[in-house]
Amino acid sequence: MPQPTIAVLGGTGHHGRGIAQRLARAGAAVVVGSRDPARAAAAVEGWTGDVRGASYGDAIAASAVVILAVPFDSLAALLDEHASRFAPQTLVLDVSVPLAFGGGTVTLANVPEGSAAEHVKARVPPHVRVGATFKTVPAALLSEVDRPLDCDEFVCGDSAEARTDAAAIVERVQGLRAIDIGPLSRARALEYLTLVAVAINRRQKIHDARFRIVGL
Numbered sequence: 179m180p181q182p183t184i185a186v187l188g189g190t191g192h193h194g195r196g197i198a199q200r201l202a203r204a205g206a207a208v209v210v211g212s213r214d215p216a217r218a219a220a221a222v223e224g225w226t227g228d229v230r231g232a233s234y235g236d237a238i239a240a241s242a243v244v245i246l247a248v249p250f251d252s253l254a255a256l257l258d259e260h261a262s263r264f265a266p267q268t269l270v271l272d273v274s275v276p277l278a279f280g281g282g283t284v285t286l287a288n289v290p291e292g293s294a295a296e297h298v299k300a301r302v303p304p305h306v307r308v309g310a311t312f313k314t315v316p317a318a319l320l321s322e323v324d325r326p327l328d329c330d331e332f333v334c335g336d337s338a339e340a341r342t343d344a345a346a347i348v349e350r351v352q353g354l355r356a357i358d359i360g361p362l363s364r365a366r367a368l369e370y371l372t373l374v375a376v377a378i379n380r381r382q383k384i385h386d387a388r389f390r391i392v393g394l
């Protein structure tokens with residue numbers, strides 16, 4: 179895939195901000211999408227690289243890769259409203275983890291489609307490719323853009339080509355090694371893995387637990 183423009187919807191937030199900033203620093207053309215384009219424009223002020231703010235719809239229309247970095251509960255409405263803006267062959271990357279808090283513990287919410295990524299797949303046009311990644315790398319570390327990541331980031335997707343292209347996006351971020359784990363249905367395993375990272379963070383009183391696979 180030639181170097182694509184990358185939209186980060188929710189790039190104003192905790193997780194998306196770090197992804198967008200690190201991709202822009204790596205030389206990618208990045209569009210931060212927001213419900214409020216003025217908020218997006220303010221968020222990117224002072225960032226390094228080719229980065230601008232836009233509405234969700236305009237960010238989608240301008241980009242060959244669209245990273246969905248918004249809360250899981252907001253995905254359905256966002257995609258229902260903006261589905262017509264995706265160009266054919268757009269690569270949509272779901273990063274969401276449907277965490278559920280209650281009773282002093284964190285669990286994964288049930289998702290009827292199987293995983294958050296399959297929830298996305300069910301709501302985008304058929305000409306759009308879907309992958310899942312950036313689910314396990316911690317937002318707290320991503321957003322400290324000068325701190326090295328030095329970890330692996332898993333990728334799954336609805337075709338081999340989608341996974342290859344998603345892995346290339348991941349590896350534009352310095353310090354991330356992409357690991358292809360296969361079909362989109364494996365996204366649920368990644369969502370559980372994030373739950374493991376959250377549990378490690380809580381028990382060890384840290385914010386940056388992440389994964390490295392040995393033996394590769």
Ligand SMILES: NC(=O)c1ccc[n+]([C@@H]2O[C@H](COP(=O)([O-])OP(=O)(O)OC[C@H]3O[C@@H](n4cnc5c(N)ncnc54)[C@H](OP(=O)(O)O)[C@@H]3O)[C@@H](O)[C@H]2O)c1
Nearest residue numbers: 188190191192193212213247248249250252274275313317
């Ligand atoms: N935090 C982590 O460590 C982490 C790790 C892995 C994955 N994730 C996933 O990354 C995604 C973003 O997490 P976050 O912690 O960055 O969340 P966040 O800061 O609460 O939200 C991110 C952005 O989403 C937009 N947003 C918020 N509520 C919305 C709504 N109801 N409808 C549409 N847009 C809305 C906002 O952008 P505008 O107001 O500019 O529109 C906000 O800046 C989530 O799906 C999360 O599961 C997070």
